[in-house]
Amino acid sequence: MLESKIPSGPIEQKWEKSRFDMKLVNPANRRKHSVIIVGSGLAGAAAAASLGQQGYQVHCFSFHDSPRRAHSIAAQGGINAAKNYRNDGDSIFRLFYDTVKGGDFRAREANVYRLAQISVNIIDQCVAQGVPFAREYGGLLDTRSFGGVQVSRTFYARGQTGQQLLLGAYQALEEQVGCGSVMMHTRSEMLDLVVVNGRARGIITRDLVTGAIESHCADVVVLATGGYSNVFYLSTNAKASNTSAIWRAHRRGALFGNPCFTQIHPTCIPVSNENQSKLTLMSESLRNDGRVWVPKKKGDNRPPGQIPEDERDYYLERRYPSFGNLVPRDVASRNAKEVCDEGRGVGPGGQGVYLDFADAIQRLGEAVVREKYGNLFDMYEEITGENAYKVPMRIFPAVHYTMGGLWVDYQLMSTIPGLFVAGEANFSDHGANRLGASALMQGLADGYFILPYTLPNYIASSSLEKVDTSHPAFAAARVDVNKRVAKLVGIKGKRTVDSIHRELGKMMWENCGMARSAASLESNLERIPALREEFWNNVNIIGTGEEYNQSLEKAGRVADFLELAELICVDALQRAESCGGHFRVESQTPDGEAKRDDEHFSYASAWEWKGEGAQWELHKEPLAFEYVHLTQRSYK
């Protein structure tokens, strides 16, 4: 069932060889072929613009009012590229190596190598579009370094790199909309995938203003709908980010890859009140100069300034003398959780640790610290009301990114022929842990440089029958969608959608968050179906399906999270090893570090939906490491 379709030959030549082997569509024939792209973030907008330029009829869908709102916009730090402009030893092979190792050996080597190769073209493309990257005085591009690597390969646009890259793709997309090659469908949410004779041929959408349920047919469907961190309710994702598009496709037959691989970012602003709606990330770059500590004594409530030096525990520096505060994200997060579990956390509820800049300010002066991190200190003050130049910041880990997603082959096609998946929505390149500044790189690689080759190849090599929205498969899917909407608005129970979502999130965070055990996962597997039951019997959605109804939108998404949550726990339970962001307490070294088990778990899991009430079936894609040798990561 799982054919990864990795081309043969040496890894450096795989992508070039497969590009040559791919079939092409004559420019004059492209107008006859249509493409549906769901999502308009980096991957979706880049693909829509590029395929529009080639001459296909492209239909791009977004539930936002404009494609420019996609959550790619919130990425702060930067984008990696193996340009070696710094002459500091970077290369395509090194970026490939860092990414495979950083992902704790759970990604496909061939995909990662291609990503590193394409990274250099992405920067060229974005500069040509006018993305205002940071510059040196001579006019050349500036770069900086990021966590987990030893070269300076991260290109950036102040702290708003995601925004600027997205606007570049958005503008290219709008240019195509203006000249008629792309039709943009905004405020339009995909509620189902239509499969005709085994091939993805369309989608069913709901117009979020009028509530109209509509059918759209095409030769090929692309999902570029982002990640599912919001299954945890509190995350750094935007409020509307959801799993519904990929989940609906999963239910129609697309296998779900590595659902339990979620990334928890160590430096976020802690939860401050019970009505909190989302978490805010503070860039990882802060750990270059900030020192992380907690009091040595449990329950020490003194203000930080009154805790003398010898009563503080700089636990990262103590445990990891060679990497200190710059250990990778998963390690930093786990350690913060441990000290808080010991009762040494700081701030309200004891769920926080200090990130202290006092030493840096003394060493460099406040002006230098302000120049480097001023906007982050301002943002921190805006939210917490505290001045981090005077008192240490309080930080705590938060869910940030999901490495898992729909399983795809080397061509980015899912197990449903004609259904392609790009960006965070697929499972492909980051293994069990994503390195900083690699998400933007992957989204744009998929959209600008991979799909524009692999999609035409699919179109040219498949004999696609003539299908339109009058086909019975569309009618059947519309009936399903209408029934579901009617069912949701008809429940009229006692609880709001948010209250159930919060309960789910708490369960996932506590039992399937930074540390997971067989017992905690089994407890979730009992409680999640019960909560789902509660949702379908007791949720209250005011209003109807035929109007602008934000509660109904949320309800559909939470209903899907309630199913996905179960699969995440099932996957986490079967993977009885620790790797990257997935920490199973049963699998650790004597000194408490994550312990991988390559003998039994060197595979990507891909789960098949078997119908409501039935158990998923696990398929395994074995992972072979020919170029990067398997090692246990150590940061001591």
Place this chain on the structure above:
Amino acid sequence: MKLTLKVWRQQDAKSAGKFVTYKVQNVTPDMSFLEMLDLLNENLQNQGQAPIAFEHDCREGICGSCGFLINGVAHGGHRGTTVCQLSMRFFKDGDSLTLEPWRAKAFPVLRDLAVDRSAFDRIIQAGGYITAPTGGAPDANAILVPKDSAERAFDAAACIGCGACVAACPNAAAMLFTAAKITHLNSLPQGQPQRDQRTLDMVAAMSEEVFGSCTNHGECEAVCPKKIPIEFIGRMNRDLIHATLHHRGK
């Protein structure tokens, strides 16, 4: 703390709207303004009433989805802040606040505090881009960009497209929004080939969308969450004059 909110309620674009007064209790200073509205919406739904529709997404001030008037001021008047990042510690117990949607003919109300800002996308479609089809770009360092041009381009490109500038302008002009994109692209060497046509086309698109014109009130700059300066409107007008004369000479 307790607050009294007078909120604009409107079922859809065709219906008439009206203000409805609500009391919100148990507001804490560490909430954001939108979390305060979430709390009100939870209470409304528990009482069987429709929640207030408002747009929002990232809740960190970058996506540009959110925005409404608080006591007549776009985003609430706390400099450089969107409503999603506006903290309740700036309000006090007993405050009475009026919330209404952006008011502009080009931004029809969809429901309650949510408006249709698709006119902005159409202005971008008219010329807010650099034509650079995927694949043909030269090496990134082959294009030198002076640091000050890059900085100015970035300052302009920081616009989040929220529409506060239009809502604050007595003429409902979209000049700051349009000028920001023109300044971004016209400041860069890559943007020069299309400079004149871009300026002419975007300004024409802006007029077609029934936005007004600038009469130098400066309200737009005052409410802009990204502090985009009104100086860019001057740059746009300069480029427009240049492009018009150049065009006429052809």
